[in-house]
Amino acid sequence: QVQLVESGGGLVQAGGSLRLSCAASGLTISNYAVGWFRQAPEGERDFVAAINKIGVAIHADSVKGRFTISRDNAKNTVYLQMNNLKPEDTAVYYCAARNSGSSSLSTIPGAYAYWGQGTQVTVSR
Numbered sequence: 001q002v003q004l005v006e007s008g009g010g011l012v013q014a015g016g017s018l019r020l021s022c023a024a025s026g027l028t029i030s031n032y033a034v035g036w037f038r039q040a041p042e043g044e045r046d047f048v049a050a051i052n053k054i055g056v057a058i059h060a061d062s063v064k065g066r067f068t069i070s071r072d073n074a075k076n077t078v079y080l081q082m083n084n085l086k087p088e089d090t091a092v093y094y095c096a097a098r099n100s101g102s103s104s105l106s107t108i109p110g111a112y113a114y115w116g117q118g119t120q121v122t123v124s125r
Contacts (some may be wrong), residue, residue, distance in 0.1 A: 002026035004095050004115050009119030012085055013102070016123070020080040022095030023115060030073040033100045036080045037109055038091035038121075049080060049106035058105050063089075085123045092118040 008020040022034065028072045035050035049069035052059040057069050078095060096112035098104075106112070 002025075002097075004097060004114055004116035005016040006093060006095050006116045006119040009121045011122045011124065012037055012087055013124050015025060016085050017081070017083045018085065018121060020093055020095075020119060022078045022080075022084065023043075024076045024078075024097065026098065027114070029071065029076045029078065029097070031099060032097040033106070034071065034078040035096050035098075035112060036069060036078075036093060037096060038089075038093045039118075043091070044079045045109050046052065046091075047109075048093070050080065052100070052103055052105050054103065056085065056103065056105065058107070060107075077093045082121070085121075086123050090121060090123050092120050094118045 005023045008062045012024045033052045035047045036048040040049050049059045051069045066084045071078045095116045097114045098112045
């Protein structure tokens with residue numbers, strides 16, 4: 001059974017930092033591209049960042065220079081380091097995995113087969 005479990009969310013003041021983790025079980029994360037998405041109340045699920053099997057990463061313009069996605073295949077875990085957080089970053093953050101070609105990256109939620117349950121990030125002013 002495939003499971004992705006996010007952790008590391010919480011309440012932080014604007015300008016602060018959090019590191020989200022996405023721990024995988026039932027699959028070998030090194031064989032998958034992994035993405036982070038977020039969804040604010042009454043909003044759509046928006047792309048945040050993705051990393052492919054060979055470690056190439058892309059980030060949404062809204063988080064570029066503040067967020068960094070990375071992976072530790074030995075720990076079967078993908079991370080999202082979030083610095084200089086802003087109130088507009090408040091959302092539930094989800095990680096997702098897709099079995100794809102080594103260079104494939106997607107910003108589309110529908111391209112991902114497996115999803116975690118999400119972790120809440122709240123940034124206060």
